[in-house]
Amino acid sequence: MTSSASAQAGATVLVFLDPAFRDGRIADASKPQLMATDEGATRGDGVFESLLAVGGRPRKLQAHLNRLAGSARALELDIPAEDAWRRAIETAIREFRGQQAAPADGPDTGADSDADEVVVKLLVTRGVEGGAPPTCWVQASPPPAAGRRQRETGIDVVLLDRGYDSEVGERAPWLLLGAKTLSYAVNMAALRHARHQGADDVIFTSADGRVLEGPTSTVLLAHLGTTDDGEGGVRTVRRLITPQLDSGILPGTSQGALFTAAKAAGWELGYGPLVPADLYDADAVWLISSIRLLAPVNHIDGKNIGTPELRRELTAELNELFATIE
Ligand code: PLP
DSSP states (O other): OOOHHHHHHHHHHHEEEEEEEEEEEEEOTTSSSTHHHHHHHHOOEEEEEEEEEEEEEEEHHHHHHHHHHHHHHHOOOOOHHHHHHHHHHHHHHHHHHHHOOOGSSSSOOOGGGGGGEEEEEEEEEBBBTTOOOEEEEEEEOOOOOHHHHHHHHHHHEEEEESSOTTHHHHHHHGTTTTSSOOHHHHHHHHHHHHHHHHHHEEEETTTTTTTTOOOTTTEEEEEEEEESSSSSSSSEEEEEEEEEOOOOTOOOHHHHHHHHHHHHTTTTTEOOOOOHHHHOOOOOOEEEETTTTTEHHHHHHHHOOOOHHHHHHHHHHHHHHHHHOO
């Protein structure tokens, strides 16, 4: 292991769901813990969730547990009950924060402990070849510095064709497009492709020209306008829009929670279909996800999106709304 890899492993906490350990079994992240014949490793066969804990509290936990259960159902994986996950998550966060509170004893991870953010992953693999039960564990680790930076500086994005049409999710459910599976090699390849072009991230489009999602995020855009108020005046309309969920995309827990908070704050909500022209016409575009949160998009394929002032103002407003989400 390189020294940065061992520092990272030192900061990472693993808690396996194990019927013999009520609150989960803590395992050493610097030692091998999986069988090489686990089908998660040999086939990428499994599901996962990534969520953020702030101040020791996992955010949107029920939504993540619901999506994990939905992904597991889609793959016919029989996973432990919710309370076992909740207990293991609590153990992982407590252990992780305990380590951070005593940095003199541990390696310097470079994590920003001021924000007290912990990335919590829930992982399920099909298990060891030959019919073993699924392998399930929780991983707690520091948030990546790049994500925090991109929340503030914004990102440049390229549009990439995913190659499927927007109806394939319904026609071919075995593609598992609405499940959060461990098979993210394609998503990671798309991100590398974007970086080779000097961009930070990707918005996938469908073969029939619809806007879909990012490789690890949901697309969100804002349109501001005015409309007749019915009394001879005009009314300002502020609309948040996201691609429709039945277009073969993962339903985002962040987008879902933000929509609920935004509606209560007076925003109108809309669901696609969206085409790239809608992104270029938007007053602001974001990629939103549980760990990086709202990343404002500065350029798409080199074209400016909105204005920097409006982008900053709307991002600050939505960040405030997002901070109210439990
Ligand atoms: N879409 C994809 C493909 C993702 O991988 C993710 C998160 O990793 C999201 C959307 C955003 O989901 P959430 O807001 O629940 O993190």
